[in-house]
Amino acid sequence: MFILTKLLKTVADSKxxxxxxxxxxxxxxxxxxxxxxYLQSTFGGGNPPDLWIGIPEEKLYNYLDVIxxxxxxxxxxxxxxxxxxxxxAYMIFYGALLLIQxxxxxxxxxxxxxxxxxxxxxxxxxxxNYAANQFPEHISSxxxxxxxxxxxxxxxxxxxxxxxxxxxxxxxxxxxxxxxxQ
Numbered sequence: 001m002f003i004l005t006k007l008l009k010t011v012a013d014s015k016x017x018x019x020x021x022x023x024x025x026x027x028x029x030x031x032x033x034x035x036x037x038y039l040q041s042t043f044g045g046g047n048p049p050d051l052w053i054g055i056p057e058e059k060l061y062n063y064l065d066v067i068x069x070x071x072x073x074x075x076x077x078x079x080x081x082x083x084x085x086x087x088x089a090y091m092i093f094y095g096a097l098l099l100i101q102x103x104x105x106x107x108x109x110x111x112x113x114x115x116x117x118x119x120x121x122x123x124x125x126x127x128x129n130y131a132a133n134q135f136p137e138h139i140s141s142x143x144x145x146x147x148x149x150x151x152x153x154x155x156x157x158x159x160x161x162x163x164x165x166x167x168x169x170x171x172x173x174x175x176x177x178x179x180x181x182q
Contacts, residue, residue: 004091008111011096012103018096025093028086035078043071048078049128050121053155055148057141060128064135072132079129083122091118098161101168105175113161120154123147 011017036048045066049055064072095114102109127147131139 004115005112007092008095008099008115011092012099018093018100021089021093021096024085025089028081028089031081032078032086035074035081039067039071039074039078043067043074045071048075050082050125050151052151054152055124055128055144057138057144060131060144061135061138064132072135075132076129079125079132082125087118087121087125091115094161094165098165098168101165101172104172105168107168110161110164113157113164117154117158117161120150120157123150124154 011021036051039048040046043066045063049060049063052059064075067075091114095111098114099109099111101107102111124147127139127143127150131144
């Protein structure tokens, strides 16, 4: 954890690294959108489980069945991109932006919210990838439930991080505008 918080501080303190992390995040999102779109248009099934909020076990296995062998292989490839560079890219970029806003507002550092989101994303994606590999066999219901909880925590921590980022940005912008008027 210390290494990752130090990484966020390093990126937050360097405009070139912040720009590079933003470009990496933009590229990663673009690839994820394209790959997910391909998965949906080619194999059906709707959004992959990673985009759901809470994952009922029956719905997960129905999804894996509907997309078939080719869809499961495509889904596993998407998961590879999800693990790297997508997850680290969003954690570093949004975490560094949130840290910058926290510093500017002289507020407590809450950039760890994006680290929590990434850890939960790793648990969720790893579990779903394992379930796709084992299909048609079912993995432990307890493991699927834990992945569902991780999925929910991912969305909550990412949501709070995003709200914090926007809220602090607005706060800091208004504070700076008021300071320039005086």
